[in-house]
Amino acid sequence: MPIPDDVTGHEIDKDVQQELQSLPKGLAEDVAKNLVMVANLLDEDPEQAYAYSRVALRLASRVAAVREAAGFAAYATQKYSEALAEFRAARRMTGSVELWPVMADCERGLGRPEKALDMAGGPEVAKLDKAGQVEMRLVAAGARRDMGQIDAAIVTLQSPELASNSVQPWTARLRYAYADALLAAGREDEAREWFAKAIESDKDGSTDASDRLAELDGVEFVDALDEDGADALPESSDSDVAVAQSDVDDEGDEGDEDDADGAGDGKV
Numbered sequence: 001m002p003i004p005d006d007v008t009g010h011e012i013d014k015d016v017q018q019e020l021q022s023l024p025k026g027l028a029e030d031v032a033k034n035l036v037m038v039a040n041l042l043d044e045d046p047e048q049a050y051a052y053s054r055v056a057l058r059l060a061s062r063v064a065a066v067r068e069a070a071g072f073a074a075y076a077t078q079k080y081s082e083a084l085a086e087f088r089a090a091r092r093m094t095g096s097v098e099l100w101p102v103m104a105d106c107e108r109g110l111g112r113p114e115k116a117l118d119m120a121g122g123p124e125v126a127k128l129d130k131a132g133q134v135e136m137r138l139v140a141a142g143a144r145r146d147m148g149q150i151d152a153a154i155v156t157l158q159s160p161e162l163a164s165n166s167v168q169p170w171t172a173r174l175r176y177a178y179a180d181a182l183l184a185a186g187r188e189d190e191a192r193e194w195f196a197k198a199i200e201s202d203k204d205g206s207t208d209a210s211d212r213l214a215e216l217d218g219v220e221f222v223d224a225l226d227e228d229g230a231d232a233l234p235e236s237s238d239s240d241v242a243v244a245q246s247d248v249d250d251e252g253d254e255g256d257e258d259d260a261d262g263a264g265d266g267k268v
Contacts, residue, residue: 001037001055009033016065023060031060038069046076064093075102080109097124101135105142113143134161134170138177145181153181172202176209183216192216 009032010017016035020028034056041049053066053073060066071086084106087099104119119125120140125133137159144153157178161170179194195216198209 001034001052003033003037007033007036007040009036011036012039019063019065020060022063027059031056031063031066034059035066035069038073042073042076046073049073050077050079062093064090067093068099071099071102075106075109078109080106084110097127098129098132100124100128101132101139104136105139108139108143108146113146116140116143130161131168131170134159134168134174137161138170138174141177141181145184150181150185154178154185157181167201172198172204172207172209175201176207176212179209179212183212188216 009029012032012035017032020031023031034052037052038049038056041052050073053070056066057070067086067090071083071090074080074083074086084103087103087106091097091099091103100119100122104116107113107115107119116139120136120143125136128136137156141153141156144150144156157174159174161168162174162178164171175194175198179191179198182188182194183191192213195209195213198207199213202209
């Protein structure tokens with residue numbers, strides 16, 4: 001597969017570079033370049049990332065970093081059985097437990113939430129760092145929801161990490177998942193509060209918490225383009241973005257709220 005000239009292979013982590021030193025120099029460079037392409041495309045074009053991961057896998061299937069990259073590419077394209085096999089292979093090679101949460105989430109993707117819950121109670125969880133333990137909690141809550149156990153999912157997410165005012169990389173997703181579970185349980189006032197907290201901690205816009213909160217507040221986002229593609233904004237507005245309209249009854253009460261079933265617990 002074609003690789004842009006500006007991709008050198010040196011962009012990958014030093015730990016991965018060290019792993020690739022077991023390969024002949026030319027082969028190591030080719031593998032590194034394909035791994036860079038996987039990393040660059042994983043979010044914006046997962047199918048292409050998957051294709052590059054298969055190239056890397058053909059070149060160096062005995063390198064743990066390659067198996068891990070192939071696993072994440074398969075995971076991103078919802079090939080959960082394949083992803084799980086790659087993650088297991090990487091774990092056998094390294095002995096690390098850091099992939100345990102995403103392996104459990106693959107079990108969810110394969111329709112086996114009970115297996116994911118078994119993994120959430122395994123001794124491997126105690127060996128995870130704090131971020132890994134939070135991810136495992138998110139997966140376990142998702143498995144509970146898969147099984148229709150909404151209240152149990154809410155309890156699963158209740159933790160010191162959720163209650164903490166400290167903002168960590170996982171904070172927004174944890175708060176979002178909790179808000180989404182509350183909403184699924186019909187606890188809309190609490191859900192609104194936690195969606196707002198998720199927004200406060202979501203500096204990178206990794207969740208759609210602001211949209212979910214707007215929906216709860218009765219705000220509707222309307223496409224501001226007419227059928228010819230030209231702007232069709234109200235004369236009173238100077239904005240060139242979508243127009244938010246809020247439906248309010250004669251007494252000032254909020255209109256009916258849509259109960260959107262979002263992917264807050266989502267895949268890790």
